[in-house]
Amino acid sequence: MAKKKKASKKKTSVSNIDWKNVARLILTSRAMDEKEENELVPNKEVLYQFSARGHELGQVLLGSLLTNKHDAASAYYRSRPLLLTLGLSEEDAMAAPMGKSGGYSDGRDIGVVCNKPDSDGPKVLPMAGDVGSQYTPAIGWAQGIEYRKNVLKEKVYDKAISVILGGDGSVATNGFWSALTIATTQNLPVLFYIEDNGYGISVTSEYQTPGGKISNNLQSFNNLKIYDGDGTEPEEAASLLEESVNYVRDRKGPALIRLTVPRLNGHSYQDNQAYKDEKLLKEEQKNDPLKKLKDYMVPDQITDKTWKNWEKKAQDTIEAAAEAALNRPEPETTETTKYAFDEGEIPIIGGLAVEGHEFPESAHEPKSEKQRINIVEAIRRTLKYELETNPKLMVFGEDVGMKGGVHAATMDLQSQFGEERVFDTSLSEEGIIGRAVGLAYSGLMPVAEIQFRKYADPATEQLNNCGTIRWRTANRFAAPIVVRMPGGFAKCGDPWHSMSNEVFFTHAIGWQVAMPSNAEDAVGLLRSAMRSNNPTVFFEHRNLLDAKYARKPYPGDEYIVPFGKAKKLREGDEITIITWGAMCERSEEAVDKLGISADVLDLRTLMPWDKEAVLNSIQRTNRCLIVHEDNKTAGFGAELSAVLVRDAFKYLDAPVERVTMPDVPVPYNVKLMESVLPTTKRIADRIEEILLF
Known part of the structure; x- marks a missing residue:
């Protein structure tokens, strides 16, 4: 031109x-x-x-x-x-x-x-x-x-x-x-x-x-x-x-x-x-x-x-x-905490609820197909169905168009739905998230992809502002968006692509945080996020995208997983293990290795998290281990520990323990990476220590 x-x-x-x-x-x-x-x-x-x-x-x-x-x-x-x-x-x-x-x-x-x-x-x-x-x-x-x-x-x-x-x-x-x-x-x-x-x-x-x-x-x-x-x-x-x-x-x-x-x-x-x-x-x-x-x-x-x-x-x-x-009058102090999240009152501007958008029927019980699929396919099929049934939904980010995303989760979506609905962006995370906020204001449902967790750092200002919009405007505006964000270790590590750091988003006011460990939950949580009136960070763990452990049958186009509901992976009475993401597999392996009876809880969402399920489990087992990939200091396990020390103190027969990454970035060398990640052995060793306390 x-x-x-x-x-x-x-x-x-x-x-x-x-x-x-x-x-x-x-x-x-x-x-x-x-x-x-x-x-x-x-x-x-x-x-x-x-x-x-x-x-x-x-x-x-x-x-x-x-x-x-x-x-x-x-x-x-x-x-x-x-x-x-x-x-x-x-x-x-x-x-x-x-x-x-x-x-x-x-x-x-x-x-x-x-x-x-x-x-x-x-x-x-x-x-x-x-x-x-x-x-x-x-x-x-x-x-x-x-x-x-x-x-x-x-x-x-x-x-x-x-x-x-x-x-x-x-x-x-x-x-x-x-x-x-x-x-x-x-x-x-x-x-x-x-x-x-x-x-x-x-x-x-x-x-x-x-x-x-x-x-x-x-x-x-x-x-x-x-x-x-x-x-x-x-x-x-x-x-x-x-x-x-x-x-x-x-x-x-x-x-x-x-x-x-x-x-x-x-x-x-x-x-x-x-x-x-x-x-x-x-x-x-x-x-x-x-x-x-x-x-x-x-x-x-x-x-x-x-x-x-x-x-x-x-x-x-x-x-x-x-x-x-x-x-x-002065503002009512009893209302100060109101509107951090959607409370059922429709704002004036922002999101699908303002225009009375109606979604297809949903179900909390899966209608599973026979064939198991990986998380990548689960995400792609879920995006496809929501694009088909919601004309106001848009998917965008760097390389999500013809390439289909660097992890292939959006493969063929642009050819099916057109460049106005599935499109590439310039290399600016600030622009990706800020644009998503404006699209949400205009009554659309933006699903933005940040290629790796570390790459979200330039968008921190927009992410933080997005989460506080509803609160800052006393529910006059809202910006429900979904941010898909791969991260965590994979075939190797490195400080740039392997960052987990999910705790950052639990601390970001107004954000829901989902971290599925398998394809079935990925479907239900992503669909739930795309129909929510709150902004959501949807964390896709790189090691689980095509992992055998994470493969599950597609649970159907109606399947929804509510936020704040943990999933019990194992049931037992000797210890409660609280975990999420890629650590679910390693926690289950540790239980098998020891041959113990344990409750293994996959939180699935960290904001909100299922406090009731955790407390109910600890009342039976009287012991607790928290396992997560993020760094130890001020990781989300620290928040869980603080709550449990207060609310579960009288049920505990041993200190609440954590197995986490130390406070270092993820190394590139595979042996170095495994030396700092929570391994099956490290988890099993800590379980034994707690049981012997």
Whole structure:
């Protein structure tokens, strides 16, 4: 595709802009900042404040152009003027920084970390406190627009767009570059709106991007229209924004608009801007867009007296809103732990439950075929059935398309269901997970693959944010996604492909964690995950993918395994062995080797885990051994041990013991690997020690 030339600053008609409303919104935003900075923060009514002074004009103009009810903006902590333009009430806007009840987080998040899940109007996706994480979820929303329009044939998504707001500091982040790559290579309806105030807190733009001007650096990008201008000049900003929004809305491709703006206050209230000299501070005040808007309107459109009346009205409005916000009750402390997971209350935005999606019938009892299959085939058949019966399900990741995945679990799925439903991604885990979050917001069920557990590390920010979305927004938004993630040792080890580390995801708030040990459970747990209202990490152990031990008959297309239900592999009364994943086989081998009577429990899911089954077993056996592949220190076995020492103490005749990996990475050499893995012998030796205690 031919390169897009830089757009000119040629003005288009801006006669249809309601400048009176633009002025009202900017004056309202400015009055909010003044009220917080001069009174509420000093009085400690607001504890965390970010001023939008200087950024208001472009945001208000942009917000006025978001008119499709399926438009979405993914913004950041200096974006309150946009929210006001899209209908955020003054009282909610004032109450949130006070941490009062109600509003967009019910006191759970920083006051300017907003969201707006309007069912009948443009949405503002949940913001985050980390810089750059707003980009890739917005890409997912844009792809969701195209999917619903082109695949599901929902015409109401025609002309809808996704807009991403970011400062000049954010263009240095992984999220920005990942989103830019996806948007341009996939030709998605995305507008990147960059507010360049010259500083990332105290660090100048030259340290964020070479030359300090991101619009110059992107001239070589194919399929990207670039706009550049002054975000303080009313007509210029309005013209460029109207042109850029229409360009994306008309499906000509993604675009980026960079507007220069002054940051008239510090990064936050505590920032005194001592790193700026007096000349620069005066120049920034001179470029105040509010002053320029007044000069633009007075006296040609209104009188100075009218402007002063507007100022007074905005101040009075904010005084009343602040008073009402201050009088709101504090959030209910008994509700603080609510919404870490789905509790049956459907959110406003996100996931299949919002639209009343109905799944085929399910069953907890298998209808097993005769032939045994491996875990790879079990996963493939389960994905195939869900793709057949759920048109909103998508499967994607690096190499999942024509190649069929590096472990062959998606073989032939793209040829059967098409590239819009089973597709490859760029090599960016940040992009894979962030995109999945946005797709979930748009009402789809994304099943993303991370090739190996270690490779999930670059996506940690998106994974953590995904898990807390429901809690942070007090159930206004949710992002149920499935992340398939192979890991663990195989024919050999190594520090990169063989990491287990499942405990990381049990500690990540809001995530379900499944770790099947056999093909039957893989089917039931994966299907359960794809029909869940919670995000799920589905861990596929590399050593089990084609292992004889893990082969089981396919349990049928209706088979479901509920999360939080352990499976008893062996039944006995001398000791309870708690394990999961590849350690199930070795634990059973140890029991056979010793010829003892033991309960061997495969937890199957670690979040939630079946506490009841474990306690019931220990009440009979009075002894417990935990076996897992992950490192010992702070491994999930430590959590189990802590619970058992308290809740099973009176039943125990011996200390709760663990057999785990030591605190080292998995070695490559096979003998070295086996020297640190929990082997059958090590497990058997520890069982004997416990029985002799």
